Amino acid sequence: MTIRKLFEPNSVAVVGASRDPQKLGNVVVKNLIEADFEGKIYPVNPKADEILGLKCYSSLEEAPKKTQLAVIVIPAERVPSVLEECHENNVTNAIIISGGFSEKGEEGKELEEKVLDTAEEMGIRILGPNCQGINNTSNGLCASWPLITKEGPLSIVTQSGTIAAALETWAQEENIGIAKTAILGNKADIDEADIIDYLADDEDTGVIGLYLEGVEKGRKFLDAARVASKEKPVVVLKGGRSERGAEAVKSHTQSFSGKYEIFKSACRQEGLIEVENVTELYNVCKGIAKIPEPEGKNTVIITSSGGSGILAVDAAEDLPVELIDLPEKSVERLEEILPQECIIDNPLDLTGSVNAEMYDEAIKILARYKDVQNLVVISGDPISGIADVIKKRYDRLPLVTVMLGMGEVGTEEERKLVDAGIPVFSDPSLAMKVVSAL
């Protein structure tokens, strides 16, 4: 059964809606309202007539029929009976935010099995329990928290609410934007593979970022990942890579994380891009989401900062990323137009006396050569106008922009790029990691 209505319902009931701003049952209703959800919102709570200005229903039975999605935020033991009510209302998808299930030992595990049995019997697909919901910025379905409304090409699938919230927040602040988010929790029914399947076909999704702890159905995951990564890049961060980390995974979600080396090589085989920490996960996703796909890996570094260029080279050699020799004819041309102090090599070092026009000329020249497939443009001096140069040349070839040590000018120039939705990186080695993933 499809999970489309999980992301695209025309109505959503919040069972356990609350008037208390401290409670998740309030936060979810508030976020749906503030994200301007396109469909109907039905708060359900027997003790309230109205919540946040919306009519409140005493039960799902009282709510308008054919609610397509229920968000459940009530104590664990009452979840099975609510699922039966869901069925009577024709709900086909439910998000169970409530905790108190398999993450809490034997008793919770039994309750989770009961929930799953009930859901299957009633024909309801469930996300969770013990999860942090769904966000779809294209229809305002922020059935999650924090409130994230900025639309963009990045979709996120995680087991951890915090990791998702961190990625969403950074992507909103930096004007990258989010397509869909799914925070899986205990994965009693819907798992990463189901969401990846959906996102593979989702037109709003340009890149999928995964944070996974345990993957129970390895084959199902790899099949989904293979298909998806043919359509769009899939970036994965695995939690529990170390032995002690794997034990922590078991405590966290009662799931087994398996041997990391096997996971790693399987991911590589299916074309997934692996990263090692949450900073890399975000930055690689951000780069892929917004930088045009290059023809290949051949890379040239343009810099005003010798030191930053050297650090970029070291990172390229570690990964590795192919730093090509400059095409002969480009060398001639660059020698003609650049001042004598510039070092015409890769890195192309424009030196500290650079101005924006020199970047513009250098990028223009290098962009003519097919061998030059990526340009890492490092701005390490207070170069006024550099943002306009990047903006002008941005659609012609893949530019990975690094800004650091630019002082006040940097704040202004970076703001111009962020406003234009162009990613900016603050560390040459992170930019090189992005190139390796593009």
Place this chain on the structure above:
Amino acid sequence: MTIRKLFEPNSVAVVGASRDPQKLGNVVVKNLIEADFEGKIYPVNPKADEILGLKCYSSLEEAPKKTQLAVIVIPAERVPSVLEECHENNVTNAIIISGGFSEKGEEGKELEEKVLDTAEEMGIRILGPNCQGINNTSNGLCASWPLITKEGPLSIVTQSGTIAAALETWAQEENIGIAKTAILGNKADIDEADIIDYLADDEDTGVIGLYLEGVEKGRKFLDAARVASKEKPVVVLKGGRSERGAEAVKSHTQSFSGKYEIFKSACRQEGLIEVENVTELYNVCKGIAKIPEPEGKNTVIITSSGGSGILAVDAAEDLPVELIDLPEKSVERLEEILPQECIIDNPLDLTGSVNAEMYDEAIKILARYKDVQNLVVISGDPISGIADVIKKRYDRLPLVTVMLGMGEVGTEEERKLVDAGIPVFSDPSLAMKVVSAL
């Protein structure tokens, strides 16, 4: 001869001072004024009577005698004769910002040798040429750029102006602050070892952060580093670690970076802390600068986010950092006071339903045990009041604070810590790198 007057002159002449805000000769005078330099500033330029409201002298001869420091920003070929004028004025230290020396091939190299010979003859110690100057926030000697005035325990020594500017800017923005900065350039005379010697004795300096490309006098550097690292932590990022990176070093500064493996093991032997990129260099320095030194490496993670805890564990295992089992008695005590859903282990997972009081109680209990030497406190939910808890407990034992995915509450709580000068990290793995370096 001492280089103390390089950082602590009672007067500074800017030779090549300019009225044009685009020129470095203007920027340096402006930054000295705006940093509120405690001594006298003498702009020198034959074509101006006044620069930025200061009386301008036509030459160093005209300027008041016993100027202790000269900052030279004039065309390269005129530098030797200015050094002679320096001598007549009794200048003992000069910063040569001007480029056009050994970084520009044979001819420049000859000129640099002439500069060095003249300086030696005249008894003047020089920084540079082709350098980005000195900053001493304690007396307002910002003979560099950008303008950095926030005082703090971090001192920076780099060959790259951009790397220094990046570190200084981040440290200013995050309220960590800077003690001294020296940007070495061509190192004709004063090199990293001379500066490290000075900083080892400098009371304002709590940690020394180095970015080095070539180290010509290996023995001198290691001797200085050994002595300094007995007094205070010394963190080093080496540029040109890879073969191609080493070639780029040669183009950048005409210096040889040597075999990296030898450098690395020598650094380790002398007690230096090595990092791999500019993000780590900054974050490790920031942590060491502000977090009290622990008794040892035994570490406990407290988290509200299972996922972030797992990523912290993976990072700890990679480094490695010793994650201890919780002391038996602390387990009993934690079981008494924490709700049932908490996972009493290392990581101590307070789970998503946590509040600030639970963090407070947990930190209080764990801080009683000598075996617990570091606490990594990860806040991954919108926990109001967490900043006050951290502030209250901060001086009792080393707390490494991570905040991510906290939504709007996070912005507010993080601001409170930054205002209090407490470092906050956004990535659990980076926090663990800090623990390994504390």
